[in-house]
Each structure stands twice: as structure tokens, then as C-alpha cells.
Amino acid sequence: MQPTYSADAEAYRQKVQAFLAEKLPSNWGGMGTLEGDALTEFVTEWRGTLYEANYLAPGWPAEYGGAGLTALEQVILAEEFAKAGVPTGGPNDAFGIQMLGNTLLMMGSEEQKQYYLPRILSGEDTWCQGYSEPNAGSDLGNVGLRAVLDGDQWVLNGQKIWTSAGHLADHIFTVARTDPDAPKHKGISFLLVDMRQPGIEVRPIKMISGESEFNEVFYTDAVTPKDHVVGGVNDGWRVAMALLGYERGEAAATQPIRFQAEVDRLFILAKERGVADDPVIRQKLAWAYSQVQIMRYNGMRVLTQFLQGHHPGPDAAIGKLFWSEYHRIVTELAVDIYGAEAMVVDGREPSSAFGADDAGAANSTGSWVNTFLNARAGTIYAGSSEIQRNIIGEMVLGLPKEPRPK
Numbered sequence: 001m002q003p004t005y006s007a008d009a010e011a012y013r014q015k016v017q018a019f020l021a022e023k024l025p026s027n028w029g030g031m032g033t034l035e036g037d038a039l040t041e042f043v044t045e046w047r048g049t050l051y052e053a054n055y056l057a058p059g060w061p062a063e064y065g066g067a068g069l070t071a072l073e074q075v076i077l078a079e080e081f082a083k084a085g086v087p088t089g090g091p092n093d094a095f096g097i098q099m100l101g102n103t104l105l106m107m108g109s110e111e112q113k114q115y116y117l118p119r120i121l122s123g124e125d126t127w128c129q130g131y132s133e134p135n136a137g138s139d140l141g142n143v144g145l146r147a148v149l150d151g152d153q154w155v156l157n158g159q160k161i162w163t164s165a166g167h168l169a170d171h172i173f174t175v176a177r178t179d180p181d182a183p184k185h186k187g188i189s190f191l192l193v194d195m196r197q198p199g200i201e202v203r204p205i206k207m208i209s210g211e212s213e214f215n216e217v218f219y220t221d222a223v224t225p226k227d228h229v230v231g232g233v234n235d236g237w238r239v240a241m242a243l244l245g246y247e248r249g250e251a252a253a254t255q256p257i258r259f260q261a262e263v264d265r266l267f268i269l270a271k272e273r274g275v276a277d278d279p280v281i282r283q284k285l286a287w288a289y290s291q292v293q294i295m296r297y298n299g300m301r302v303l304t305q306f307l308q309g310h311h312p313g314p315d316a317a318i319g320k321l322f323w324s325e326y327h328r329i330v331t332e333l334a335v336d337i338y339g340a341e342a343m344v345v346d347g348r349e350p351s352s353a354f355g356a357d358d359a360g361a362a363n364s365t366g367s368w369v370n371t372f373l374n375a376r377a378g379t380i381y382a383g384s385s386e387i388q389r390n391i392i393g394e395m396v397l398g399l400p401k402e403p404r405p406k
Contacts, residue, residue, distance in 0.1 A: 012073050016080045023049050030085025030360025035348045047090040047123070056089050056121050057097050060105065064117045071307050075253050082257040085359025092165050096120040096127035100173050103243045107231040116192070130160040130174030130217060131240070139387065140175055140240055141184040145219060147176035147191060152226045154191060156199070156219040162381060166202050166215035170195050175236045182234060190236040192228040199223065209373040213353040244316065252302035255323055255355070259292050262356040266334055269363045273337050284333050291326045298322065314395035321388040324378035327355070331372035338365055345369050353377070
């Protein structure tokens with residue numbers, strides 16, 4: 001379970017630490033110390049710094065703008081960035097680099113790699129993910145977005161929903177039904193679509209926190225060239241499943257670090273509020289600590305497999321299910337500790353609706369209450385808990401498939 005860090009690996013860790021020490025301010029306290037324009041400016045400048053250092057896509061081959069790092073070096077880089085409280089890229093880079101870029105490297109044509117990968121890294125193209133639909137949810141096999149081949153282009157009609165950061169993107173990778181007569185998993189394709197056209201409309205969705213990180217995307221006779229299919233026509237299910245593995249892969253290294261920092265901050269909050277000796281609160285804090293340790297050990301398991309060449313597949317659902325269910329409960333505990341004061345939201349709010357607040361964030365109702373509100377969605381986005389349990393049961397444990405209505 002314990003990843004092996006050789007002397008060479010530790011030397012590389014020191015190199016990363018030296019890079020961070022050189023590039024970050026001497027008084028750096030983590031992203032959680034910034035907000036508003038200062039936060040936006042830092043993220044923009046930091047992305048440029050990573051681009052110049054070839055650290056935006058550290059695992060990509062050098063010929064495509066990456067650093068060509070080994071799997072172990074990528075893990076170390078992710079760990080040190082998480083400890084330092086700095087992002088690995090810009091707001092949409094998880095979609096463009098981590099998800100789409102890695103998928104193109106594995107399944108894209110050479111023409112697609114040569115065209116898209118440099119534009120993703122430079123920031124010329126900004127991507128989002130078009131998977132979920134109003135009538136399909138997390139069940140990609142039931143997608144209803146239609147793509148019909150008309151000459152040398154696909155014509156798309158339909159809708160996507162819960163499109164994270166779609167309002168910031170100018171491109172979307174999307175799964176669409178290209179053969180309505182084929183079995184549901186066999187008739188979909190993975191398409192690359194330019195959003196800068198009249199046939200694409202993006203409508204932000206107001207969340208309970210007041211933010212609008214999610215969006216609806218409507219396709220009305222939107223078009224994309226015939227060759228903008230990844231992996232082949234009607235092979236979109238295989239491509240989409242491979243991409244989901246990349247979506248969750250890095251989390252094994254970074255999430256235990258982020259959630260440990262969060263639970264440490266929760267312990268401080270309990271002491272500050274004078275409830276650390278309350279037996280009920282102590283029991284809940286002990287539970288939270290134990291869950292983060294389980295998350296850490298599961299992360300070690302995933303990392304060990306990754307270092308041995310295993311690409312995350314259906315088993316990635318284990319980590320997603322665990323952390324999202326945990327985070328819903330632990331943020332509720334933070335609100336309970338605040339008590340009635342939680343009704344007045346004050347202080348810096350989280351910079352993202354996903355996961356724990358940034359490293360260095362102060363204990364405030366602005367931080368904890370908004371993280372609590374965002375955590376409600378954690379068991380839904382990126383695949384609901386119900387879907388994750390089905391994946392684990394059927395694809396990991398080999399249990400019988402869930403009965404379907406006839």
C-alpha cells in the first residue's frame with residue numbers, strides 16, 4: 001500500500017519545493033488567504049508560471065508541451081502543490097488538460113493531438129464537459145443529445161445540464177447519440193464542439209450558495225466537423241469511461257492532503273468555540289479524523305496501483321463515493337459547532353464550489369457555511385452516489401446487475 005519513494009524521488013521532491021520557494025511570495029499562506037481580484041490575478045499569473053515551466057501537463061510527452069515526468073514524479077508534484085496550497089492550473093484546466101488532453105493522448109488521432117494539445121496548454125482553447133442531461137442524469141448510456149451527420153459536419157440538437165464552468169469555456173467535449181437504433185451504450189459518440197456559434201446557448205444555474213458554477217447548455221442545430229470525433233463513431237462510451245478515470249485519478253494524491261488540512265481547521269474551530277470537550281462533538285470529531293485516515297490509506301492503494309501502471313477505471317468510484325458522502329457530514333458538523341451564528345454568513349467565501357476550501361482559509365461562517373452548501377452537491381456531481389454504488393457493485397465486485405423495469 002505504501003508508495004515507495006526512492007532517493008531519486010526525494011531529490012525530485014526537493015526540486016519541486018525549491019521551485020515553489022522561488023516562485024511564490026515569501027509570506028505565502030495558501031490560496032485561502034486571497035479573495036476577489038487578488039485571487040483572480042494570482043491564479044492567472046500562476047498558470048502562466050506553470051506554462052513556462054512545462055508544469056501544466058507534467059505527464060504529457062515533451063513533444064506535446066508536457067514535462068515528460070514519470071508517474072512517481074507526477075504524484076510528488078501533485079502532493080507538494082497541495083501542501084503549498086497552490087492550484088495545478090486555471091479554473092477550466094481540469095477539463096482541458098487532465099480530462100480531454102489525457103484522453104486525446106490515448107485515443108485521439110495524431111491530427112487532433114497536434115491541433116488541440118498546444119491550444120489547450122496555451123489557454124487559446126478553454127474546455128468544459130458535456131455529459132449529464134435533464135432526463136439522463138449521471139447515466140451516460142441514456143443520453144438524448146442527437147448528432148446527425150449532414151455532409152461533412154455533425155448537426156447537434158438537445159441539451160446538457162450541470163455543465164461545470166461552462167460559462168467560462170469556449171469549447172465543449174460532449175457525448176451525443178449518433179445511432180438511435182443501436183443499444184444505448186453502442187450508439188453514442190464523443191464529439192469536440194466549438195461553443196462560439198449561434199447554435200450553442202449557455203445558461204448559468206443559480207446554486208443555493210448564490211454562485212453559478214453549473215450551467216445548462218442548449219444545442220440548436222449546432223455543428224462540428226465530421227472528423228471531430230474522438231475514438232471513432234459510435235465508440236463514445238469507451239472514450240467517456242476512459243475520461244472519467246482521468247477525472248478522478250489525481251484526487252488520490254491531493255484529496256487526503258486537502259481534507260486533512262480541513263479537519264485540522266475543524267479541530268481548531270471546536271476549541272475556539274469552546275465545544276472541544278463536549279462528548280458528542282468529540283465523538284463526531286474522532287469520526288471525521290478516522291474517515292480522513294481511511295481516505296489517506298485508500299489513496300495510498302490507488303497511488304500504488306498507479307505507480308505500477310494501472311489506469312483508474314471503475315474502481316475510481318470508490319474514492320468519489322467515500323469523500324463526497326464524508327464531506328456532506330463533516331461540513332454539517334462545522335455548521336452545528338457554529339450554531340445559530342451560522343445563520344449570519346460573514347468572511348471570505350470559498351473560491352470554488354468543489355471539495356474543501358482552499359489551504360490557508362480562516363475559520364469563518366463565510367468559509368464553512370458555503371462549503372457546507374456546496375457539499376450538498378458533492379454526492380450528485382461527477383456521478384451521483386447511487387450511480388457510484390451501482391458501478392462498484394456491478395463493475396468492481398461483480399454483483400448481479402440492478403433489475404430493470406421491463
